[in-house]
Amino acid sequence: MDRNGCVLDVRDLRVSYHTAAGPVRAVNGVSFFLRPGERLGLVGESGSGKTTTALSLMRLLQESAVIEGGEVLLDGVDLLRLSEEQMRLARFADISLIPQGAMNSLNPMMKVGEQLRDTIRAHQHEGNSKVAIDARILEVLQSVELLASVMDSYPHELSGGMKQRVCIAMAILLNPKVIIADEPTSALDVVVQRQVMETLRRVQEALDASVILVGHDMGLMAQFVDRVGVMYGGKLAEVGPVRGIFKDPLHPYTQMLIKSLPNLDMKEDFRGIPGLTPSLLTPPSGCMFHPRCPHAMPRCSVDVPVLAEVKPDRWVSCHLYDGGQA
């Protein structure tokens, strides 16, 4: 499995936050690729760097965060090297984002239709006629199963699930190649969550776009994505097809994570991961996971493991699998 023909190629991305207590390496050398039409899940707990990674791809980080290195190639074009204006045009047109808490990021003072029109208008070079813009919007609203009447509603008049679908609509208006969904359903009930995720899947398949689903709900990942990238302490611990990750996890963290997931066959059998998530301010030496790892070897506290393809399409960064390699 090679990287050729992939729509998004992230290489060695490094992002730090500058805090009063010192620099925090939120994303520490993350590399992965995304194929056309593929759904990739970026899963990790708080502090793993998954949201920072997602926002870096869109260059929407806050001021205290600095992208210190790496490349983000979207169809061969490095997004990190674009000018502000070029990036602005690329957003939503080539790569779009459904941000965390998106339902609350809709402008409460504007009707939904107006906000959708704004998205199109901000990216048009030639003035498209109002008729054409509205036709596109109606087309998209239909694909997310919202009625045309939604155009004339204010956000507070819609339910949580409907608002989230408006955000999906906004993200696909301009036919982007990559859609990043950052915990799109965290505030939604389980029934609505399922409806929204199925809408997203249908829409994405119709567009033949790729999706990066960022979140911490492994259950959602199992239901929705094709491949999973597990993040820990600012790095990717493991990347692989969803079945492989769940049935045959390779990295010790992934193994313990899968074991700790609640399932209906384990009555009163809880298996948590002992220890605490690592401090990004004073990270452990060598492998980030070694203080909690049941298979830690002396080498693990010295050498930082590298993400390598140990089986076809199975990438792990763990010394258990790089026997003897430098």
Next chain:
Amino acid sequence: MSAATLPGTTPFGALTTVWGALRRVVAFFRDNRLFTAGVVLLLALDLFGLIGLQLISPKGADMGAVPLNLSPSAAHPLGTDGLGRDMFAVMVIGIPNTFKIGFLAGAVGVLIGTLIGLFAGYYRGYVDTIFSSFADVMLVIPTLAILITVSAYVRVVTVELMAVIVGLLAWPLPARVIRSQTLSLRERLFVQVAKLSGQNDFEIITLQILPNLTAYLAASFVGAVSGGILASVGLEVLGLGPQNVPTIGRTLFYAFKYTALLRGMWWWWAPPVVTLAIIFTGLFQMSISLDKIANPRLKGSSRG
């Protein structure tokens, strides 16, 4: 930190908390330069008054104590006014008096306002409706009008009495601020947890809610002090207020009455005006920086 101990269980525990508190205060002044600037300005002015009182005789501020209408000279650094008072002596006595009035009025206003605000915000219901309506009405009535009416009836006014009267009218604004904060704080989860842990209403108000209001209390205090000084100076300029003690406002009253402006006696009206400008600048600086502390979102991004 070795073995965990409950704070205050060792004799050193108490000392360390006091030292810790002192260090926090110093850090606070270091981090909030504008606030410190304001405090320094006001302190300098007050010190000027207090130190000056040691240097010269307060008798110089009595009427007829010195020759009239002299422009500034070595003997009288700020000249003398048309009533035979040494202006330097007048300022040296008047400035601390103004501060005294301001702080006293501010303290009275904030104390009453906080008590009412806490009560109304925590218990809500009828108590809240009554006090809030009362406060809203008082906010609309011009306090100067009330003060003038009151002063007309109260013949002999000491500095302290005037401060208390002004303070009694200053409570509605702090009450509203504290009430709205209390309304939101009482819903916070840690208040529910405190209730489950057995704390009664009084303890929750004083131990859980009140300590979270320090920024608002400070901001209200600064506001009340400003308002108090403004109201008292206003009364004095109109000729009301304490007559036996030199105050800044009274000096301006005399300056207007005896047309100091037209007579070119700038040393009569300028010192009080400049003093007032300094006082209000200092208070303003304190109040903006307190705003930023109370509302961290105004802080903006910190430069790393």
Next chain:
Amino acid sequence: MKSLLEAQNVTRIFDSGLLSKGHTVAVDGVSLMINEDKPSITTIAGESGSGKTTLARLLLGMIQPTSGSILYRGQSLTAMDRRARKKFRREVQAIFQDPYEAYNPIYKVDQTLTTPVRKFGLARSREEAQQRITDSLRMAGLRPEETLGRYPHQLSGGQRQRIMVARALLLNPRVILADEPVSMVDASLRATILESLVKVKRELGISLIYITHDLTTAYQASQNIYILYRGCVAEMGSVEKVIKNPKHPYTRLLVSSVPLPDPDIRWGREGEIEAKASAPSAPVKEGGGCKFSNRCPYVMAECRQAPPPLFLTDDDRAVACYLYKAGAPVSGRDMAKSLARD
């Protein structure tokens, strides 16, 4: 069997505003019982709007029911004198969802532990208080030297939540209400915290009321479950039956929507339910029949007439649905009692 904590047909209505006519029925005729003799873990499950949070506050005595009563050891909360009230307060404790908001940011976390010790007179000396606190911290899986003396912002969400568990344990309660105790905690810590809660029931004999929307952890942790929908009990019974073999259409919808962490068992197993039970058009009017009727794929004429009572389908499960009217109708209170007994 002695009733420890009981809700008898409680209803709670919230009025919106002084003059408006609108009101919300948050809890509608719910009965629940916890047995004093048999420590158990009972789940109250539901989504937002189900009334589970309101029910929790009613059970904790933080708000009063509009009708019906909450009984502790057989005595109604409203009829208690100060001593009985204090005993109730001590014996019924809670752990809340948000490990950030539960702390007053100006105090060190020690204060959340020393306050109950002081207010309930749990120790006669400082050393004894110290000992009790370190013991309950250890019971909650924490190391006292790593947690005491710190401010809340210096600890992780998981640590803060465990301190809350320790706080609840300090008072040696008989019942702990855990309102979504792990939903705001990292996945790797959830299992650990839930395990310590189950341990609490097993080793200390404390009954737990677990409030959640997560049916999988509910299955793992508890024996009995009450499924709430818009204030009413839709289905109640043993967790084994209700979750593995749900009968009420809403329960079936819930169970089938849970994203199972198994890529081979994907959504779409219960085709019929999801296809038809989409977002409701208009809420069902009061007294206008079953509250789920406007979303239910099996709706019948009688569903719109009157809200269904609970029908017994197994001896340890009842469903409020006319589809099961062949079973014997049972009152909420009787069913709650029967569940608590077994």
